[in-house]
Amino acid sequence: SQKIEQNSEALNIQEGKTATLTCNYTNYSPAYLQWYRQDPGRGPVFLLLIRENEKEKRKERLKVTFDTTLKQSLFHITASQPADSATYLCALVISTDKLIFGTGTRLQVFP
Amino acid sequence: DAGVIQSPRHEVTEMGQEVTLRCKPISGHDYLFWYRQTMMRGLELLIYFNNNVPIDDSGMPEDRFSAKMPNASFSTLKIQPSEPRDSAVYFCASRSRLGTGGYEQYFGPGTRLTVT
Numbered sequence: 001s002q003k004i005e006q007n008s009e010a011l012n013i014q015e016g017k018t019a020t021l022t023c024n025y026t027n028y029s030p031a032y033l034q035w036y037r038q039d040p041g042r043g044p045v046f047l048l049l050i051r052e053n054e055k056e057k058r059k060e061r062l063k064v065t066f067d068t069t070l071k072q073s074l075f076h077i078t079a080s081q082p083a084d085s086a087t088y089l090c091a092l093v094i095s096t097d098k099l100i101f102g103t104g105t106r107l108q109v110f111p
Numbered sequence: 112d113a114g115v116i117q118s119p120r121h122e123v124t125e126m127g128q129e130v131t132l133r134c135k136p137i138s139g140h141d142y143l144f145w146y147r148q149t150m151m152r153g154l155e156l157l158i159y160f161n162n163n164v165p166i167d168d169s170g171m172p173e174d175r176f177s178a179k180m181p182n183a184s185f186s187t188l189k190i191q192p193s194e195p196r197d198s199a200v201y202f203c204a205s206r207s208r209l210g211t212g213g214y215e216q217y218f219g220p221g222t223r224l225t226v227t
Contacts, residue, residue, distance in 0.1 A: 043218030043220055046217070097142065097214075098156060098159070098167065
């Protein structure tokens with residue numbers, strides 16, 4: 001069956017450390033992969049996109065990798081801050097129109 | 112731009128009642144998506160429109176669910192009759208086919224539906 005898996009357990013890290021979140025998928029061949037941030041009571045907000053022919057993408061303190069052989073994307077937040085605490089969702093772009101979302105990983109950054 | 116607007120923000124209704132959720136997409140966006148989010152199933156695509164035309168409704172769970180987009184600035188998702196298992200947060204999102212080509216979607220704040 002088709003699956004997108006993210007760490008179901010919350011990730012707790014100390015301020016200043018690097019947070020690494022994982023997105024694994026099976027039975028898809030996405031041309032793009034996106035990461036979204038969702039705060040409680042709000043809709044997801046787009047953060048980054050990476051294409052299948054890109055190994056790595058950076059935006060300020062965020063870094064995303066995409067390994068189509070392993071069918072995995074890693075999402076890194078360097079120098080994490082308490083304001084980074086949120087749920088992070090990966091989404092596969094499986095056609096020009098449709099996104100399939102993972103279940104999300106809740107990140108908690110402690111001062 | 113005000114972003115994607117959804118109403119109501121919260122809806123509490125009794126089983127069997129009709130529920131109508133509303134969405135106003137970002138002006139100029141030609142794609143509109145309806146999602147449902149629950150703890151158990153995460154964020155699921157229900158239906159999406161392109162230029163007001165429904166393209167894929169394969170995610171609509173049952174005939175009790177219907178969606179319309181009468182014009183480019185308004186869409187509704189209707190549940191009739193509602194059941195307790197429909198309790199969830201319903202999101203509307205919109206997207207433009209132009210721009211970076213990254214297909215990023217812009218989400219509204221959601222409607223939290225509780226069916227008792």
